[in-house]
Amino acid sequence: MDFFEQQEQARRTTRRLVLWYALAAVSVVASFCAVAAPFGPPLQVYMAIAAIVGGCILVVSAYRIWQLSEGGEAVASLLGARYVDPWKCSPTERRLLNVVEEMAIASGITVPPVYLLERETAINALVAGHTPHQAVIIVTHGAVQQLSREELQGVMGHEFSHILNGDMALNLRLVGILAGLTWFSEQGEKLVYRAAWQAKGVPREESNPDAISALLGGLVAFIGFPGSFAADAIKAAISRQREFLADAASVQFTRNPEAIAGALDSILALRAPTAVLALHSEQLSHMFFALAVSRWWSFSTHPPIEERIRRVYPRFLRDDYRATRHGIRREVAVLDDAGNVIPKTIDFAARLLAELPMVVREALRQPEGAQAAMFALAGQANRLTPHVQPVARSHMLTLADLAVPAIKAQKQPERDRFLADLAALVVSDRRVTLRELVLLTLLRQRLREGAGQPISTQFQKVEEIAADAHVVVSLVALAAGAGVQAAFEKGAAVLKLGWRSPLAAEQMTSATIGGALERLRHLAPFAKPGLLKACVEAAGADGVFRIAEAELIRMVAATLDCPLPPDFAALDPKSWAG
Amino acid sequence: MSTGGWIAAAVAVALVLFAIAVYNRLVVLRNRFRNAFSQIDVQLKRRYDLIPNLVESVKGYLQHERQTLEAVTKARGDAVSAAQRAAAAPGDAAAMQGLAQAEGVLGGALGRLLAVFESYPDLKANQNVLGLQEELTSTENRVAFARQAYNDSVMEYNTRRESFPDNLLAGAFGFSAAELLQATGTAEERRAPKVSFT
Secondary structure, three states: OOOHHHHHHHHHHHHHHHHHHHHHHHHHHHHHHHHHHOEEEEEEEEHHHHHHHHHHHHHHHHHHHHHHHHOHHHHHHHHOOOOOOOOOOOOOHHHHHHHHHHHHHHHOOHHHHHHEEOOOOOOOOOEEOHHHHEEEEEEEHHHHHHOOOOHHHHHHHHHHHHHHHHHHHHHHHHHHHHHHHHHHHHHHHHHHHHHHHHHHHOOOOOOOOHHHHHHHHHHHHHHOOOHHHHHHHHHHHHHHHHHHHHHHHHHHHHHHHHHHHHHHHHHOOOOOOOOOOOOOOOOOOHHOOOOOOOOOOOOOOOHHHHHHHHHOOOOOHHHHHHHHHOOOOOOEEEEOOOOOEEEEEEEEHHHHHHOHHHHHHOOOOOOHHHHHHHHHHOOOOOOHHHHHHHHHHHHHHHHHHHHHHHHHOOOHHHHHHHHHHHHHHOOOOOOOOHHHHHHHHHHHHHHHHOOOOOOOOOOOOOHHHHHHHHHHHHHHHHOOOOOOOHHHHHHHHOOOOOOOOOHHHHHOOOHHHHOEEEOOOOOOOHHHHHHHHHHHHHHHOOOEEHHHHHHHHHHHHHHOOOOOOHHHHOOOOOHOOO | OOHHHHHHHHHHHHHHHHHHHHHHHHHHHHHHHHHHHHOOOOOOOHHHHHHHHHOOOOOOOOHHHHHHHHHHHHHHHHHHHHHHHHHOOOOOHHHHHHHHHHHHHHHHHHHHHHHOOOOOOHHHHHHHHHHHHHHHHHHHHHHEEEEEEEEHHHHHHHHHHHHHHHHHHHHHHHHOOOOOOOOOHHHHHHHHOOOOOO
């Protein structure tokens, strides 16, 4: 549907509206007549009531339509919004203006003037105007302060869709027409709320609260109730579908579904209100970005926020988004010892980092420091050894992961020299421990020439290099300590290659293992997960992952360039047995 | 005139009307994408004007980052001349690619400069620099959105030009295919420049 079709459909909707308006007006008149009925007045009184009430409705509607004929500026002044002057504005207002201009470019519409509702802490916004060229954007102070730049972009994209799709003109006509219907209950409420506003210390209007007028107001509001009920029904029927459309169009403009979904989610995450308190906000409630006025007895002008997020971006990762945007920790349900479900934070990556000494973290950022830390792990005594040794037992792989980027920033000859030095250091004591082998293999895989590039496939099936797979599964089983045979059988069961027993520990030389891993690297990508699964099964055969086992699996995964099985990757290193 | 003559005349008139309709439709679309290009041009100019201000106001703080600053200044110069060449012939393949490349280099240099800011606490506290940084972010977005609008209108034009029956006449009328602005550079440049505070 293009721009002109949208406009035409909006006009058709308006014609249907007039019919509903007449029905609603009749119901308000009937309501007033019903109040008079118990006194049994003559017919002329009924006629007079009908004329006065009907006249009021028509006059108010006509007056409001005339008032709004000026367009957007009239709505802004109705709400008491302040014009944001591009020549003198604060940095946050500057940001808002920039975002509006960006969206104007994206949607190809002239840049509308921006108004700010300074006293509103809620997160909300609206556009108003009769044509795209005289539209204004009105934003609450809360939205400008609390939303991130991207989220603000999403909200503005939504508003620009209302401009482009002809919703705005329809909405404005709606305001004028419905003003008459809601006038009686609004006047009544105004009398009642005056007292409340003063009690809140928000002097909206000079007034003289008075019990009798409050009572009278309550009565008028009650009698006029059918009008505001009908007005709400009409507004809700028209506005709800348009909101989904506007959310979708926001993505079209920003090309970033996370912007609009994030803005909606932030309203939930920050537990921010969306209700706008300004006078007349009820009449404009259907024009806002989110629910601006909500009453328990009435229809919602906006669909629920969760539903909007789900429709605009079904794959929105709420927990990840909140973790990065608001620092809200992700919680997962896990079973405790007694079998009860308890929430537990699992972003241990951040925690692991916090456990490393500051000196080490600083050092890992520079190539020299990172290399020194790796040498310290391999047993060299240097300036970092005292800091690295305490965390080396459980954090060896974390340290290696953190060291890689800095070392990788160097040129290939320097990386090769580092790897050669490390290898020389490892063999200097004439023996290679399992951990040294893991460290060296892991670093070599990440830093060698062509690391990170696709690996050519030379073997289609594990069967073709069964002997090499045998070496790796045996290696993991041997690291299991006691119960080597049981561990090996568990792993062998995954691959079903007819192996009976693991290779003997004497056969495991660094040359054998290195050669086997090098050939397994060239296995076809779809055959690799099976091999990795065999290793995980062997390591977990006795129900616990030892550090040595976990490190071996990480090493094998890095060599094969194959992601870890998710349930293994999600394990907290703290749970690894020593 | 015989009946056959009338039919032939009617067909000839219909063909001429059809050709006029095709021509006018293509002209509308071509002007739309040319306009979209000039919008990019406006935003690029805004970016070029902003950069000297930015470099000037941070120079004092960044004595040790002379290389980064010089890279930005040089990339700006290259981009300005590439933009002038492209503005002379919007839609031309070689000019578009040259501009895309120069813009890619400038974007990369600016990204590095913004990253450098993070390690200078004094700089992050400076209101003037913060304001410029916001302007720069906004300009980057505007350029991106303007490119998006340009590509959308080029796509519409090319689709119309290549679909039947317009494709029969487009060549004869001299409507050549327009070039899309491609995303440039390495994967690293395409990644949104997220700022790390760790």
